[in-house]
Amino acid sequence: MKAIILSENGGTDKLVLKEVNKPVIAPNEVLIKTKALSINPVDGFVRKNEVYTKKKLMPQPGEEMILGWDVAGTVVETGTEVTDFETGDEVFGMVKFPGHAKGYAEYVAAPADHLALKPSNISYREAAAATLAALTAWQGLVTYAKIQPGDKVLIHAAAGGVGHYAIQIAKHFGAYVIGTGSAASKDFILSQGADEFIDYNREKFEDRVKDANIVLDSIYGDHILRSINAVKHGGRLVSLLAFFESEIAEKAKAKELLTYRIAVESNGDDMKEIAKLLANGELKSYVSDVYSFEDIPKAQDKVDGGKTRGKIVIEL
Ligand SMILES: NC(=O)c1ccc[n+]([C@@H]2O[C@H](COP(=O)([O-])OP(=O)(O)OC[C@H]3O[C@@H](n4cnc5c(N)ncnc54)[C@H](OP(=O)(O)O)[C@@H]3O)[C@@H](O)[C@H]2O)c1
Incomplete structure:
Protein backbone atom coordinates (compact mmCIF):
# COMPACT_ATOMS: atom_id res chain seq x y z
CA MET A 1 0.00 0.00 0.00
CA THR A 131 -11.55 13.90 14.97
CA LEU A 132 -8.51 15.25 16.94
CA ALA A 133 -9.70 18.88 16.81
CA ALA A 134 -13.32 18.08 17.68
CA LEU A 135 -12.26 15.65 20.43
CA THR A 136 -9.99 18.31 21.94
CA ALA A 137 -12.85 20.81 22.02
CA TRP A 138 -15.18 18.16 23.51
CA GLN A 139 -12.75 16.91 26.14
CA GLY A 140 -11.65 20.45 27.07
CA LEU A 141 -15.16 21.86 27.49
CA VAL A 142 -17.18 18.81 28.52
CA THR A 143 -14.88 16.26 30.19
CA TYR A 144 -12.65 18.76 32.02
CA ALA A 145 -14.45 22.12 32.32
CA LYS A 146 -17.89 20.49 32.71
CA ILE A 147 -19.61 23.22 30.72
CA GLN A 148 -23.08 24.28 31.91
CA PRO A 149 -25.95 26.22 30.30
CA GLY A 150 -25.41 29.96 30.71
CA ASP A 151 -21.63 29.70 31.15
CA LYS A 152 -19.68 32.54 29.58
CA VAL A 153 -16.96 30.85 27.52
CA LEU A 154 -13.96 32.59 25.96
CA ILE A 155 -12.45 30.57 23.10
CA HIS A 156 -9.08 31.60 21.72
CA ALA A 157 -8.06 30.79 18.13
CA ALA A 158 -11.78 30.44 17.48
CA ALA A 159 -11.33 30.28 13.69
CA GLY A 160 -9.00 27.28 13.84
CA GLY A 161 -9.59 23.54 13.94
CA VAL A 162 -10.24 23.22 17.68
CA GLY A 163 -11.79 26.68 17.95
CA HIS A 164 -14.57 26.31 15.38
CA TYR A 165 -15.70 23.02 16.94
CA ALA A 166 -15.41 24.53 20.44
CA ILE A 167 -17.79 27.38 19.53
CA GLN A 168 -20.40 24.94 18.24
CA ILE A 169 -20.06 22.53 21.17
CA ALA A 170 -20.30 25.39 23.69
CA LYS A 171 -23.45 26.68 21.96
CA HIS A 172 -24.91 23.15 22.02
CA PHE A 173 -24.55 23.25 25.82
CA GLY A 174 -26.29 26.65 26.01
CA ALA A 175 -23.21 28.77 26.73
CA TYR A 176 -22.57 32.43 25.84
CA VAL A 177 -19.51 32.34 23.56
CA ILE A 178 -16.80 34.89 22.81
CA GLY A 179 -14.22 34.01 20.18
CA THR A 180 -10.86 35.62 19.43
CA GLY A 181 -9.25 35.91 16.01
CA SER A 182 -7.85 38.38 13.50
CA ALA A 183 -10.16 40.79 11.67
CA ALA A 184 -10.18 38.48 8.63
CA SER A 185 -11.72 35.72 10.79
CA LYS A 186 -14.53 37.84 12.30
CA ASP A 187 -17.37 36.79 9.99
CA PHE A 188 -16.32 33.14 10.11
CA ILE A 189 -16.19 33.07 13.93
CA LEU A 190 -19.62 34.69 14.21
CA SER A 191 -20.98 32.30 11.57
CA GLN A 192 -19.95 29.36 13.76
CA GLY A 193 -22.32 30.66 16.45
CA ALA A 194 -20.13 32.92 18.62
CA ASP A 195 -22.08 35.69 20.36
CA GLU A 196 -19.12 38.10 20.38
CA PHE A 197 -15.83 38.45 18.53
CA ILE A 198 -12.57 40.01 19.72
CA ASP A 199 -9.89 41.04 17.22
CA TYR A 200 -6.62 40.19 18.97
CA ASN A 201 -4.71 42.80 16.96
CA ARG A 202 -6.99 45.66 17.99
CA GLU A 203 -8.06 44.87 21.52
CA LYS A 204 -6.74 43.12 24.60
CA PHE A 205 -9.27 40.36 25.27
CA GLU A 206 -8.70 40.70 29.05
CA ASP A 207 -9.84 44.34 28.87
CA ARG A 208 -13.23 43.19 27.52
CA VAL A 209 -13.66 39.87 29.34
CA LYS A 210 -12.99 39.62 33.09
CA ASP A 211 -15.74 37.25 34.20
CA ALA A 212 -15.64 34.17 31.96
CA ASN A 213 -16.69 30.91 33.59
CA ILE A 214 -14.43 29.04 31.18
CA VAL A 215 -11.46 30.07 29.03
CA LEU A 216 -10.08 27.67 26.41
CA ASP A 217 -6.51 28.81 25.69
CA SER A 218 -4.44 27.48 22.80
CA ILE A 219 -1.88 30.24 22.22
CA TYR A 220 1.83 30.05 23.08
CA GLY A 221 3.80 32.41 25.34
CA ASP A 222 2.48 34.54 28.17
CA HIS A 223 -1.03 34.33 26.74
CA ILE A 224 -2.09 31.98 29.53
CA LEU A 225 -1.20 34.64 32.14
CA ARG A 226 -3.46 37.07 30.32
CA SER A 227 -6.20 34.43 30.14
CA ILE A 228 -6.14 34.12 33.95
CA ASN A 229 -7.29 37.77 34.04
CA ALA A 230 -10.27 36.92 31.84
CA VAL A 231 -11.63 34.12 34.09
CA LYS A 232 -13.86 34.98 37.02
CA HIS A 233 -12.77 34.03 40.55
CA GLY A 234 -13.28 30.26 40.95
CA GLY A 235 -13.74 29.73 37.18
CA ARG A 236 -12.21 27.08 34.91
CA LEU A 237 -9.15 27.58 32.73
CA VAL A 238 -8.31 24.95 30.13
CA SER A 239 -4.92 25.12 28.43
CA LEU A 240 -3.94 23.15 25.34
CA LEU A 241 -0.29 24.25 25.50
CA ALA A 242 0.88 25.85 28.75
CA PHE A 243 1.59 23.94 31.94
CA PHE A 244 0.34 25.27 35.25
CA GLU A 245 3.62 25.80 37.05
CA SER A 246 5.53 28.65 38.77
CA GLU A 247 4.03 32.11 38.08
CA ILE A 248 1.08 30.69 36.13
CA ALA A 249 0.16 28.30 38.96
CA GLU A 250 0.51 31.01 41.62
CA LYS A 251 -1.67 33.46 39.76
CA ALA A 252 -4.32 30.81 39.07
CA LYS A 253 -4.28 29.72 42.72
CA ALA A 254 -4.79 33.29 43.93
CA LYS A 255 -8.04 33.35 41.92
CA GLU A 256 -8.96 29.83 43.08
CA LEU A 257 -9.29 28.67 39.46
CA LEU A 258 -9.81 25.08 38.43
CA THR A 259 -6.98 24.59 35.94
CA TYR A 260 -6.56 21.84 33.35
CA ARG A 261 -3.62 21.35 31.00
CA ILE A 262 -5.22 18.85 28.68
CA ALA A 263 -3.74 16.31 26.29
CA VAL A 264 -6.40 14.93 23.99
CA GLU A 265 -6.87 11.15 24.14
CA SER A 266 -8.39 8.63 21.72
CA ASN A 267 -11.87 7.81 22.99
CA GLY A 268 -14.62 6.03 21.06
CA ASP A 269 -17.35 7.10 23.51
CA ASP A 270 -16.47 10.77 22.95
CA MET A 271 -16.32 10.12 19.18
CA LYS A 272 -19.88 8.75 19.37
CA GLU A 273 -21.06 11.96 21.12
CA ILE A 274 -19.43 13.99 18.34
CA ALA A 275 -21.05 11.72 15.74
CA LYS A 276 -24.50 12.42 17.27
CA LEU A 277 -24.00 16.18 16.94
CA LEU A 278 -22.74 15.79 13.35
CA ALA A 279 -25.75 13.61 12.55
CA ASN A 280 -28.29 16.12 13.87
CA GLY A 281 -26.52 19.08 12.26
CA GLU A 282 -25.58 20.84 15.52
CA LEU A 283 -21.91 20.31 14.68
CA LYS A 284 -20.50 21.00 11.24
N1 LIG B 1 -3.09 19.66 24.14
C1 LIG B 1 -3.80 19.09 23.19
O1 LIG B 1 -4.31 17.97 23.35
C2 LIG B 1 -4.03 19.82 21.88
C3 LIG B 1 -4.99 19.33 20.99
C4 LIG B 1 -5.24 20.05 19.82
C5 LIG B 1 -4.50 21.21 19.54
N2 LIG B 1 -3.55 21.62 20.41
C6 LIG B 1 -2.78 22.85 20.12
O2 LIG B 1 -3.68 23.94 20.16
C7 LIG B 1 -3.36 24.89 19.18
C8 LIG B 1 -4.58 25.14 18.29
O3 LIG B 1 -4.85 23.96 17.54
P1 LIG B 1 -5.73 24.04 16.22
O4 LIG B 1 -5.77 22.70 15.61
O5 LIG B 1 -7.02 24.71 16.49
O6 LIG B 1 -4.80 25.01 15.36
P2 LIG B 1 -5.07 25.75 13.99
O7 LIG B 1 -6.29 25.20 13.33
O8 LIG B 1 -3.79 25.77 13.23
O9 LIG B 1 -5.38 27.26 14.48
C9 LIG B 1 -5.23 28.28 13.58
C10 LIG B 1 -6.02 29.50 14.04
O10 LIG B 1 -5.34 30.15 15.11
C11 LIG B 1 -5.76 31.50 15.08
N3 LIG B 1 -4.81 32.32 15.83
C12 LIG B 1 -3.48 32.44 15.66
N4 LIG B 1 -2.96 33.28 16.58
C13 LIG B 1 -4.00 33.72 17.33
C14 LIG B 1 -4.11 34.60 18.45
N5 LIG B 1 -3.04 35.23 18.97
N6 LIG B 1 -5.34 34.78 19.01
C15 LIG B 1 -6.42 34.17 18.51
N7 LIG B 1 -6.39 33.33 17.44
C16 LIG B 1 -5.17 33.12 16.87
C17 LIG B 1 -5.79 31.82 13.60
O11 LIG B 1 -6.77 32.81 13.41
P3 LIG B 1 -6.42 34.09 12.52
O12 LIG B 1 -6.11 33.55 11.15
O13 LIG B 1 -7.65 34.90 12.59
O14 LIG B 1 -5.19 34.73 13.17
C18 LIG B 1 -6.19 30.49 12.95
O15 LIG B 1 -7.54 30.45 12.53
C19 LIG B 1 -2.14 24.34 18.42
O16 LIG B 1 -0.96 24.87 18.96
C20 LIG B 1 -2.21 22.85 18.72
O17 LIG B 1 -0.96 22.22 18.64
C21 LIG B 1 -3.29 20.96 21.57
Whole structure:
Protein backbone atom coordinates (compact mmCIF):
# COMPACT_ATOMS: atom_id res chain seq x y z
CA MET A 1 0.00 0.00 0.00
CA LYS A 2 0.98 3.66 -0.34
CA ALA A 3 2.08 5.54 2.77
CA ILE A 4 3.76 8.85 3.49
CA ILE A 5 6.71 7.96 5.70
CA LEU A 6 8.82 10.31 7.83
CA SER A 7 12.36 9.50 6.70
CA GLU A 8 13.90 11.54 9.56
CA ASN A 9 12.95 14.47 11.77
CA GLY A 10 12.95 17.81 9.96
CA GLY A 11 11.02 19.79 7.35
CA THR A 12 8.21 18.61 5.11
CA ASP A 13 10.83 17.40 2.61
CA LYS A 14 11.31 14.47 5.04
CA LEU A 15 7.77 13.25 4.24
CA VAL A 16 8.21 10.71 1.46
CA LEU A 17 5.72 8.63 -0.54
CA LYS A 18 6.63 4.93 -0.27
CA GLU A 19 5.20 1.43 -0.80
CA VAL A 20 4.96 -0.36 2.57
CA ASN A 21 3.22 -3.49 3.85
CA LYS A 22 -0.44 -3.28 4.82
CA PRO A 23 -0.81 -3.27 8.62
CA VAL A 24 -1.78 -6.51 10.38
CA ILE A 25 -4.66 -5.96 12.81
CA ALA A 26 -4.71 -7.02 16.47
CA PRO A 27 -7.79 -8.87 17.83
CA ASN A 28 -9.32 -5.60 19.13
CA GLU A 29 -8.70 -3.67 15.89
CA VAL A 30 -10.34 -3.11 12.53
CA LEU A 31 -8.58 -2.44 9.24
CA ILE A 32 -9.78 0.80 7.66
CA LYS A 33 -9.45 1.54 3.94
CA THR A 34 -8.74 5.25 4.21
CA LYS A 35 -10.98 7.70 2.35
CA ALA A 36 -9.92 10.93 4.09
CA LEU A 37 -7.42 12.13 6.69
CA SER A 38 -6.93 15.39 8.48
CA ILE A 39 -3.84 17.35 9.41
CA ASN A 40 -3.19 19.02 12.79
CA PRO A 41 -0.49 21.36 14.13
CA VAL A 42 0.80 18.41 16.18
CA ASP A 43 1.74 16.59 12.95
CA GLY A 44 4.33 19.28 12.17
CA PHE A 45 5.45 19.39 15.80
CA VAL A 46 6.11 15.64 15.82
CA ARG A 47 7.76 15.77 12.39
CA LYS A 48 10.42 18.12 13.80
CA ASN A 49 10.72 16.59 17.26
CA GLU A 50 13.13 13.68 17.70
CA VAL A 51 12.35 13.29 21.41
CA TYR A 52 8.63 12.88 20.63
CA THR A 53 9.15 10.39 17.82
CA LYS A 54 11.51 8.28 19.97
CA LYS A 55 9.35 8.35 23.11
CA LYS A 56 5.81 8.24 21.74
CA LEU A 57 6.01 6.68 18.27
CA MET A 58 8.76 4.28 19.39
CA PRO A 59 9.47 2.90 15.89
CA GLN A 60 11.03 -0.56 16.03
CA PRO A 61 14.26 -1.27 14.10
CA GLY A 62 13.40 -1.45 10.40
CA GLU A 63 9.94 -0.01 10.94
CA GLU A 64 8.91 3.10 8.97
CA MET A 65 7.67 6.13 10.92
CA ILE A 66 4.27 7.23 9.64
CA LEU A 67 2.53 10.30 11.07
CA GLY A 68 -1.22 10.95 11.14
CA TRP A 69 -4.03 10.12 13.56
CA ASP A 70 -7.27 11.45 12.04
CA VAL A 71 -8.88 8.85 9.82
CA ALA A 72 -12.20 8.30 8.05
CA GLY A 73 -12.85 5.29 5.85
CA THR A 74 -14.46 1.89 5.37
CA VAL A 75 -13.90 -1.20 7.52
CA VAL A 76 -12.45 -3.98 5.34
CA GLU A 77 -11.45 -6.45 8.09
CA THR A 78 -12.33 -6.94 11.76
CA GLY A 79 -10.27 -8.49 14.57
CA THR A 80 -11.59 -11.55 16.40
CA GLU A 81 -12.60 -9.55 19.49
CA VAL A 82 -14.43 -6.76 17.62
CA THR A 83 -18.21 -6.75 18.10
CA ASP A 84 -19.15 -3.10 17.42
CA PHE A 85 -18.17 -2.88 13.75
CA GLU A 86 -18.39 -5.06 10.68
CA THR A 87 -16.93 -5.10 7.20
CA GLY A 88 -18.41 -2.32 5.09
CA ASP A 89 -19.08 0.06 8.00
CA GLU A 90 -18.13 3.71 7.42
CA VAL A 91 -16.11 4.87 10.44
CA PHE A 92 -14.02 7.76 11.68
CA GLY A 93 -11.85 8.57 14.68
CA MET A 94 -8.62 9.83 16.16
CA VAL A 95 -6.59 6.65 16.32
CA LYS A 96 -3.94 5.71 18.92
CA PHE A 97 -3.10 9.30 19.82
CA PRO A 98 -0.39 10.14 20.95
CA GLY A 99 1.19 6.85 19.75
CA HIS A 100 2.20 5.44 16.39
CA ALA A 101 -1.12 5.27 14.51
CA LYS A 102 0.42 5.37 11.01
CA GLY A 103 -2.51 7.36 9.69
CA TYR A 104 -0.94 8.67 6.49
CA ALA A 105 -1.59 5.41 4.67
CA GLU A 106 -4.08 3.68 2.39
CA TYR A 107 -4.95 1.23 5.19
CA VAL A 108 -4.92 1.94 8.92
CA ALA A 109 -5.21 -0.55 11.81
CA ALA A 110 -7.47 1.08 14.41
CA PRO A 111 -8.64 -0.10 17.85
CA ALA A 112 -12.43 -0.45 17.63
CA ASP A 113 -12.85 1.58 20.83
CA HIS A 114 -11.27 4.64 19.20
CA LEU A 115 -13.94 4.85 16.48
CA ALA A 116 -17.53 5.81 15.78
CA LEU A 117 -19.77 5.16 12.80
CA LYS A 118 -19.67 8.02 10.31
CA PRO A 119 -23.10 9.67 10.17
CA SER A 120 -24.60 9.07 6.72
CA ASN A 121 -25.42 12.78 6.23
CA ILE A 122 -21.75 13.87 6.22
CA SER A 123 -18.91 13.21 3.80
CA TYR A 124 -15.68 11.39 4.57
CA ARG A 125 -13.84 14.70 4.42
CA GLU A 126 -16.17 16.24 7.02
CA ALA A 127 -15.79 13.15 9.19
CA ALA A 128 -11.98 13.07 8.98
CA ALA A 129 -11.96 16.74 10.01
CA ALA A 130 -14.05 16.10 13.15
CA THR A 131 -11.55 13.90 14.97
CA LEU A 132 -8.51 15.25 16.94
CA ALA A 133 -9.70 18.88 16.81
CA ALA A 134 -13.32 18.08 17.68
CA LEU A 135 -12.26 15.65 20.43
CA THR A 136 -9.99 18.31 21.94
CA ALA A 137 -12.85 20.81 22.02
CA TRP A 138 -15.18 18.16 23.51
CA GLN A 139 -12.75 16.91 26.14
CA GLY A 140 -11.65 20.45 27.07
CA LEU A 141 -15.16 21.86 27.49
CA VAL A 142 -17.18 18.81 28.52
CA THR A 143 -14.88 16.26 30.19
CA TYR A 144 -12.65 18.76 32.02
CA ALA A 145 -14.45 22.12 32.32
CA LYS A 146 -17.89 20.49 32.71
CA ILE A 147 -19.61 23.22 30.72
CA GLN A 148 -23.08 24.28 31.91
CA PRO A 149 -25.95 26.22 30.30
CA GLY A 150 -25.41 29.96 30.71
CA ASP A 151 -21.63 29.70 31.15
CA LYS A 152 -19.68 32.54 29.58
CA VAL A 153 -16.96 30.85 27.52
CA LEU A 154 -13.96 32.59 25.96
CA ILE A 155 -12.45 30.57 23.10
CA HIS A 156 -9.08 31.60 21.72
CA ALA A 157 -8.06 30.79 18.13
CA ALA A 158 -11.78 30.44 17.48
CA ALA A 159 -11.33 30.28 13.69
CA GLY A 160 -9.00 27.28 13.84
CA GLY A 161 -9.59 23.54 13.94
CA VAL A 162 -10.24 23.22 17.68
CA GLY A 163 -11.79 26.68 17.95
CA HIS A 164 -14.57 26.31 15.38
CA TYR A 165 -15.70 23.02 16.94
CA ALA A 166 -15.41 24.53 20.44
CA ILE A 167 -17.79 27.38 19.53
CA GLN A 168 -20.40 24.94 18.24
CA ILE A 169 -20.06 22.53 21.17
CA ALA A 170 -20.30 25.39 23.69
CA LYS A 171 -23.45 26.68 21.96
CA HIS A 172 -24.91 23.15 22.02
CA PHE A 173 -24.55 23.25 25.82
CA GLY A 174 -26.29 26.65 26.01
CA ALA A 175 -23.21 28.77 26.73
CA TYR A 176 -22.57 32.43 25.84
CA VAL A 177 -19.51 32.34 23.56
CA ILE A 178 -16.80 34.89 22.81
CA GLY A 179 -14.22 34.01 20.18
CA THR A 180 -10.86 35.62 19.43
CA GLY A 181 -9.25 35.91 16.01
CA SER A 182 -7.85 38.38 13.50
CA ALA A 183 -10.16 40.79 11.67
CA ALA A 184 -10.18 38.48 8.63
CA SER A 185 -11.72 35.72 10.79
CA LYS A 186 -14.53 37.84 12.30
CA ASP A 187 -17.37 36.79 9.99
CA PHE A 188 -16.32 33.14 10.11
CA ILE A 189 -16.19 33.07 13.93
CA LEU A 190 -19.62 34.69 14.21
CA SER A 191 -20.98 32.30 11.57
CA GLN A 192 -19.95 29.36 13.76
CA GLY A 193 -22.32 30.66 16.45
CA ALA A 194 -20.13 32.92 18.62
CA ASP A 195 -22.08 35.69 20.36
CA GLU A 196 -19.12 38.10 20.38
CA PHE A 197 -15.83 38.45 18.53
CA ILE A 198 -12.57 40.01 19.72
CA ASP A 199 -9.89 41.04 17.22
CA TYR A 200 -6.62 40.19 18.97
CA ASN A 201 -4.71 42.80 16.96
CA ARG A 202 -6.99 45.66 17.99
CA GLU A 203 -8.06 44.87 21.52
CA LYS A 204 -6.74 43.12 24.60
CA PHE A 205 -9.27 40.36 25.27
CA GLU A 206 -8.70 40.70 29.05
CA ASP A 207 -9.84 44.34 28.87
CA ARG A 208 -13.23 43.19 27.52
CA VAL A 209 -13.66 39.87 29.34
CA LYS A 210 -12.99 39.62 33.09
CA ASP A 211 -15.74 37.25 34.20
CA ALA A 212 -15.64 34.17 31.96
CA ASN A 213 -16.69 30.91 33.59
CA ILE A 214 -14.43 29.04 31.18
CA VAL A 215 -11.46 30.07 29.03
CA LEU A 216 -10.08 27.67 26.41
CA ASP A 217 -6.51 28.81 25.69
CA SER A 218 -4.44 27.48 22.80
CA ILE A 219 -1.88 30.24 22.22
CA TYR A 220 1.83 30.05 23.08
CA GLY A 221 3.80 32.41 25.34
CA ASP A 222 2.48 34.54 28.17
CA HIS A 223 -1.03 34.33 26.74
CA ILE A 224 -2.09 31.98 29.53
CA LEU A 225 -1.20 34.64 32.14
CA ARG A 226 -3.46 37.07 30.32
CA SER A 227 -6.20 34.43 30.14
CA ILE A 228 -6.14 34.12 33.95
CA ASN A 229 -7.29 37.77 34.04
CA ALA A 230 -10.27 36.92 31.84
CA VAL A 231 -11.63 34.12 34.09
CA LYS A 232 -13.86 34.98 37.02
CA HIS A 233 -12.77 34.03 40.55
CA GLY A 234 -13.28 30.26 40.95
CA GLY A 235 -13.74 29.73 37.18
CA ARG A 236 -12.21 27.08 34.91
CA LEU A 237 -9.15 27.58 32.73
CA VAL A 238 -8.31 24.95 30.13
CA SER A 239 -4.92 25.12 28.43
CA LEU A 240 -3.94 23.15 25.34
CA LEU A 241 -0.29 24.25 25.50
CA ALA A 242 0.88 25.85 28.75
CA PHE A 243 1.59 23.94 31.94
CA PHE A 244 0.34 25.27 35.25
CA GLU A 245 3.62 25.80 37.05
CA SER A 246 5.53 28.65 38.77
CA GLU A 247 4.03 32.11 38.08
CA ILE A 248 1.08 30.69 36.13
CA ALA A 249 0.16 28.30 38.96
CA GLU A 250 0.51 31.01 41.62
CA LYS A 251 -1.67 33.46 39.76
CA ALA A 252 -4.32 30.81 39.07
CA LYS A 253 -4.28 29.72 42.72
CA ALA A 254 -4.79 33.29 43.93
CA LYS A 255 -8.04 33.35 41.92
CA GLU A 256 -8.96 29.83 43.08
CA LEU A 257 -9.29 28.67 39.46
CA LEU A 258 -9.81 25.08 38.43
CA THR A 259 -6.98 24.59 35.94
CA TYR A 260 -6.56 21.84 33.35
CA ARG A 261 -3.62 21.35 31.00
CA ILE A 262 -5.22 18.85 28.68
CA ALA A 263 -3.74 16.31 26.29
CA VAL A 264 -6.40 14.93 23.99
CA GLU A 265 -6.87 11.15 24.14
CA SER A 266 -8.39 8.63 21.72
CA ASN A 267 -11.87 7.81 22.99
CA GLY A 268 -14.62 6.03 21.06
CA ASP A 269 -17.35 7.10 23.51
CA ASP A 270 -16.47 10.77 22.95
CA MET A 271 -16.32 10.12 19.18
CA LYS A 272 -19.88 8.75 19.37
CA GLU A 273 -21.06 11.96 21.12
CA ILE A 274 -19.43 13.99 18.34
CA ALA A 275 -21.05 11.72 15.74
CA LYS A 276 -24.50 12.42 17.27
CA LEU A 277 -24.00 16.18 16.94
CA LEU A 278 -22.74 15.79 13.35
CA ALA A 279 -25.75 13.61 12.55
CA ASN A 280 -28.29 16.12 13.87
CA GLY A 281 -26.52 19.08 12.26
CA GLU A 282 -25.58 20.84 15.52
CA LEU A 283 -21.91 20.31 14.68
CA LYS A 284 -20.50 21.00 11.24
CA SER A 285 -16.95 20.65 9.98
CA TYR A 286 -15.61 23.60 8.05
CA VAL A 287 -13.02 22.25 5.60
CA SER A 288 -11.11 25.14 4.04
CA ASP A 289 -8.69 23.13 1.88
CA VAL A 290 -8.53 19.62 0.49
CA TYR A 291 -5.23 18.10 -0.71
CA SER A 292 -4.40 14.83 -2.47
CA PHE A 293 -2.53 12.08 -0.60
CA GLU A 294 0.70 12.88 -2.46
CA ASP A 295 0.38 16.51 -1.33
CA ILE A 296 0.47 15.78 2.41
CA PRO A 297 3.78 17.73 2.68
CA LYS A 298 2.04 20.79 1.15
CA ALA A 299 -0.89 20.35 3.53
CA GLN A 300 1.51 20.25 6.50
CA ASP A 301 3.24 23.41 5.24
CA LYS A 302 -0.14 25.12 5.15
CA VAL A 303 -1.03 24.03 8.73
CA ASP A 304 2.46 24.99 9.94
CA GLY A 305 1.63 28.55 8.78
CA GLY A 306 -0.76 28.90 11.77
CA LYS A 307 -3.55 30.62 9.80
CA THR A 308 -5.79 27.61 9.13
CA ARG A 309 -9.49 28.34 8.98
CA GLY A 310 -11.44 25.29 10.20
CA LYS A 311 -9.68 22.14 9.00
CA ILE A 312 -7.34 20.95 6.26
CA VAL A 313 -8.16 17.53 4.88
CA ILE A 314 -6.55 14.94 2.62
CA GLU A 315 -8.74 12.88 0.28
CA LEU A 316 -7.71 9.53 -1.15
N1 LIG B 1 -3.09 19.66 24.14
C1 LIG B 1 -3.80 19.09 23.19
O1 LIG B 1 -4.31 17.97 23.35
C2 LIG B 1 -4.03 19.82 21.88
C3 LIG B 1 -4.99 19.33 20.99
C4 LIG B 1 -5.24 20.05 19.82
C5 LIG B 1 -4.50 21.21 19.54
N2 LIG B 1 -3.55 21.62 20.41
C6 LIG B 1 -2.78 22.85 20.12
O2 LIG B 1 -3.68 23.94 20.16
C7 LIG B 1 -3.36 24.89 19.18
C8 LIG B 1 -4.58 25.14 18.29
O3 LIG B 1 -4.85 23.96 17.54
P1 LIG B 1 -5.73 24.04 16.22
O4 LIG B 1 -5.77 22.70 15.61
O5 LIG B 1 -7.02 24.71 16.49
O6 LIG B 1 -4.80 25.01 15.36
P2 LIG B 1 -5.07 25.75 13.99
O7 LIG B 1 -6.29 25.20 13.33
O8 LIG B 1 -3.79 25.77 13.23
O9 LIG B 1 -5.38 27.26 14.48
C9 LIG B 1 -5.23 28.28 13.58
C10 LIG B 1 -6.02 29.50 14.04
O10 LIG B 1 -5.34 30.15 15.11
C11 LIG B 1 -5.76 31.50 15.08
N3 LIG B 1 -4.81 32.32 15.83
C12 LIG B 1 -3.48 32.44 15.66
N4 LIG B 1 -2.96 33.28 16.58
C13 LIG B 1 -4.00 33.72 17.33
C14 LIG B 1 -4.11 34.60 18.45
N5 LIG B 1 -3.04 35.23 18.97
N6 LIG B 1 -5.34 34.78 19.01
C15 LIG B 1 -6.42 34.17 18.51
N7 LIG B 1 -6.39 33.33 17.44
C16 LIG B 1 -5.17 33.12 16.87
C17 LIG B 1 -5.79 31.82 13.60
O11 LIG B 1 -6.77 32.81 13.41
P3 LIG B 1 -6.42 34.09 12.52
O12 LIG B 1 -6.11 33.55 11.15
O13 LIG B 1 -7.65 34.90 12.59
O14 LIG B 1 -5.19 34.73 13.17
C18 LIG B 1 -6.19 30.49 12.95
O15 LIG B 1 -7.54 30.45 12.53
C19 LIG B 1 -2.14 24.34 18.42
O16 LIG B 1 -0.96 24.87 18.96
C20 LIG B 1 -2.21 22.85 18.72
O17 LIG B 1 -0.96 22.22 18.64
C21 LIG B 1 -3.29 20.96 21.57
